[in-house]
Amino acid sequence: MVVAKTEIAVSEADALALAKKSNCLACHAIDKKVVGPAWKEVAAKYRGDATAEAHLINKIAVGGSGVWGSMAMPAHPKLSEAERTTLARFVLNLK
Template sequence: MKSLLPVIVAAAAVVSTPAFANLELAQKKNCLACHAVDKKLVGPAYQEVAKKYAGDKTAEAKLTEKVMKGGAGVWGPVPMPANPQVSADEAKTLVKWVLSLK
């Protein structure tokens, strides 16, 4: 029987990556009720957000505020509600993750 240690170590590395942790944070904060990584739901796909704001040096601050306070008009008529359950640090973490999904 082959050792399972390499499989366990590889699985632990995947689970502990920042991307997985940030996906988990997005789930915990109910972001995925309206967004998905690769397809439009109620709101835009995170990959589309990353593409739209690629190269925009003000994107992180703009989007962090939008996560917390909400907004409207950028992606169509459906507004994004405010998310008071998301702290400023959590919003920044989520936005950095979303912007990395290009």
């Protein structure tokens, strides 16, 4: 499956491989809450928000807490901008 929010398509397999490599799956799943929210919940929350992609790219880089509860999401500053963009687009395109 290929999902696209912008003109650049994101491969589900590539995005999930990157999420696994980056340890995202320790706290997130596509359709159920683990430690952090289900990615489908994240997509629903930001659907229609023109700033969502930039917001998630930044959130992946710097981490934070308070949006989905008190548990902090760790920062992932070593991920490249392209990797953060891949993850953000993948999440935002889930339905």
